[in-house]
Amino acid sequence: MVAASDTKELQVRIGSLTLRNPVMTASGTFGYGREFSNLVNLHRLGGIVVKGISLLPRPGNPPPRIVETACGMLNAIGLENVGVERFITEKMSFLKGLDTPVIVNILGDSVEEYGEIAHRLDGVEGISGLEVNISCPNVKKGGVAFGTVPEMAATVTGAVRQATRLPIIIKLSPNVTDIVLMARAVEEAGADGISLINTLIGMAIDTKTRKPRLANVIGGLSGPAIKPVALRMVWQVASAVSIPVIGIGGITTVDDAMEFLLAGATAIQVGTANFYEPSAPEQIIQGMKEYLHQQGEHCIRDIIGTLQTGI
């Protein structure tokens, strides 16, 4: 089932995880994979990151949950998901049949919850890695997001590290003053890789009704509008850590993806673009081969981090 055209030229590694190409789909924008199975050749993807899973099912926020903004969108889904048990029984049967690495995005209210989910998913057939969403509020610490305090981010990373043998990727929140501090903290705590960015917190108002456009008032901004911010953060983090970095934020075209690789990302994730252009990941994979050819390079690994900063 491996697409014959995929040779090793695009292969990359995140810890012990080998991806046939650097193009994954981002959590929350690709459902549990199956939703796109009629439109996308899932076997061609470098990896699929599924919707964030918590220990127990979560209903999510009241509507309206999404609003379009200039070159982007705000979402306040509220981490609606089926919970880890139903995920394993209902969603994994389809996913484990795929010849594509499945990375499960996990979230929690407490350090213990992160550890428990990671433990529950350890050894489940068909899971290749975990991505840990630390942009969630720590209920025991007054709702401060784990991903905004280096010590808390490190504690979560450590708890997940203890609970699983799977490769773990820590997904950073961009809503911090110093992204590099966060990256270093999770690297030291045992992360195999770092993905960034999650959404930027934003807001939109309907001036006619004087109401917020999201029932939750604030939400996460994603799409092409955030790409420059994401690229800057990826560059800063990749320059500061030695574990692989996965770039996320507004990626739609191969040119977008190559910017992230040049800035130091080993792989990328396509998020919001799946909504408006489901063929974006496959087009990027194809485009990467053409880019290599044009640049006279033999493999994508030779491109990573080769940004020319001199004048």
Place this chain on the structure above:
Amino acid sequence: MVEFQEKCRVASIDQMASDVYRLTVHAPLIAAAAHPGQFVMVRVADRYDPLLRRPFSIHQQSSGGTLGLLFKTIGKGTNILAAVTVGDSLDLIGPLGRGFDLERERPVCIIGGGMGIAPLCFLARQLLLSDRQPEMDHVLLGARNREELSPLVDDFIDLGYPVQTATDDGSMGQHGYIPDLLDAVLPAVSRVYTCGPHPMMKIIVEKCRQADVSCQVSLETHMACGLGACLGCTVPGADGKYVHVCRQGPVFYGGEVAW
């Protein structure tokens, strides 16, 4: 459910009223799989603003592979769509969602308000495939004024349905509200199909519940993907849990959602 992404050639675009357009595109795969009540996600332009696809009900479908949409210009996306010209290419994903269950024999009542009439034209045509007598059915259509309503009424009359109308300004049919016409009709039908403004559907669902008549409604919410992936299109279900309009709907039985 099988959906397709198709690059579709615009076959025609007609202005039906000052702000209402009928667009037909060549979309053989989507057209062949389409069921009344389903919708398509349209990329109105190959650019980042507007970013998201726009959902539109399937208004017409032909075995020749064309798909018709009926839309009102309300914002950025629909205004761009209104400016397409014959031969342009549009990117569509569909058919999406759960449509209407077709009542094969017994009389039905079809109730549409404004652009909610769009999916009901396709429904009315498909209902005729089971050899029924449309004279026994009831069609109640409402809109702002004659300009908007008249061309849509013709579609149903051409199919042989008796049509009653109402307009907000009284320029065609009854002056007032469509649900007022329903009371007289309800005892004679075994199912009601409706699409239109939320307050109108709410009243219809309640009347049907009281009369113990099965009622299917088509809902609208903001959608990012149309595929069940973003979880952005929720409305509260009758059991207190959220339902996703793009996959579990857009057509629901009245009792499935909270009003």
